Amino acid sequence: xAGVTQSPTHLIKTRGQQVTLRCSPKSxxxxxxxxxxxxxxxxxxxxxxxxxxxxxxxxxxxxxSGHQFPNYSSELNVNALLLGxxxxxxxxxxxxxxxxxxxxxxxxxxx
Amino acid sequence: xxxxxxxxxxxxxxxxxxLTVYCNSSSVFSSLQWYRQExxxxxxxxxxxxxxxxxxxxxxxxxxxxxxxxxxSLHITAAQPGDTGLYLCAGALPTSGTYKYIFxxxxxxxxxx
Numbered sequence: 001x002a003g004v005t006q007s008p009t010h011l012i013k014t015r016g017q018q019v020t021l022r023c024s025p026k027s028x029x030x031x032x033x034x035x036x037x038x039x040x041x042x043x044x045x046x047x048x049x050x051x052x053x054x055x056x057x058x059x060x061x062x063x064x065s066g067h068q069f070p071n072y073s074s075e076l077n078v079n080a081l082l083l084g085x086x087x088x089x090x091x092x093x094x095x096x097x098x099x100x101x102x103x104x105x106x107x108x109x110x111x
Numbered sequence: 112x113x114x115x116x117x118x119x120x121x122x123x124x125x126x127x128x129x130l131t132v133y134c135n136s137s138s139v140f141s142s143l144q145w146y147r148q149e150x151x152x153x154x155x156x157x158x159x160x161x162x163x164x165x166x167x168x169x170x171x172x173x174x175x176x177x178x179x180x181x182x183x184s185l186h187i188t189a190a191q192p193g194d195t196g197l198y199l200c201a202g203a204l205p206t207s208g209t210y211k212y213i214f215x216x217x218x219x220x221x222x223x224x
Contacts, residue, residue, distance in 0.1 A: 004153075030209070033211075042214055050209040056206060090154075097141045098142070098159055099212075100146075102153030102155070103153050
């Protein structure tokens with residue numbers, strides 16, 4: 001049973017560019033959440049998708065947007081990249097109260 | 112604002128010592144999870160507790176959910192260098208047909224050989 005799959009694993013982008021990160025949830029999970037984690041810090045909640053709608057959003061600007069597809073997979077888009085967007089981006093899927101299964105993350109470096 | 116406070120923030124101990132990490136909130140959670148994360152990797156779920164007062168054991172790790180479902184503790188017996196990592200608690204709150212998870216601030220544990 002595959003867990004959460006994220007792609008790509010590593011990415012280098014230039015300031016001002018746009019990036020799309022992808023996530024396939026664990027089989028049977030219907031909710032996908034995205035987190036940003038800076039080095040040495042805990043994960044910061046970006047947003048959550050359920051039934052193809054954004055249900056919750058953290059304190060992130062509109063440059064961060066997402067989408068959930070009918071097969072529950074999800075994308076995170078970041079526009080107008082800033083140096084401060086460099087981080088590990090984690091996708092987590094869940095079903096009800098059973099907790100998250102996290103992917104291994106996408107390491108984004110903005111230069 | 113829902114907050115989940117973890118303590119201590121940092122912990123450095125010798126191999127063989129015992130330790131306890133605490134996770135406290137004023138919110139009542141539907142469930143609570145503990146995760147362990149190593150550098151460059153996503154957090155890995157260790158346990159989910161659902162019932163107030165529930166105790167779960169995973170080898171040398173003992174997890175307890177408070178009776179009021181507002182707090183939890185993680186106790187490690189005879190810590191080993193392999194236990195080193197970032198420990199995160201997270202509480203589940205119902206919202207908009209699903210659940211959102213509030214993460215604690217994390218406890219960075221280092222076990223010295």
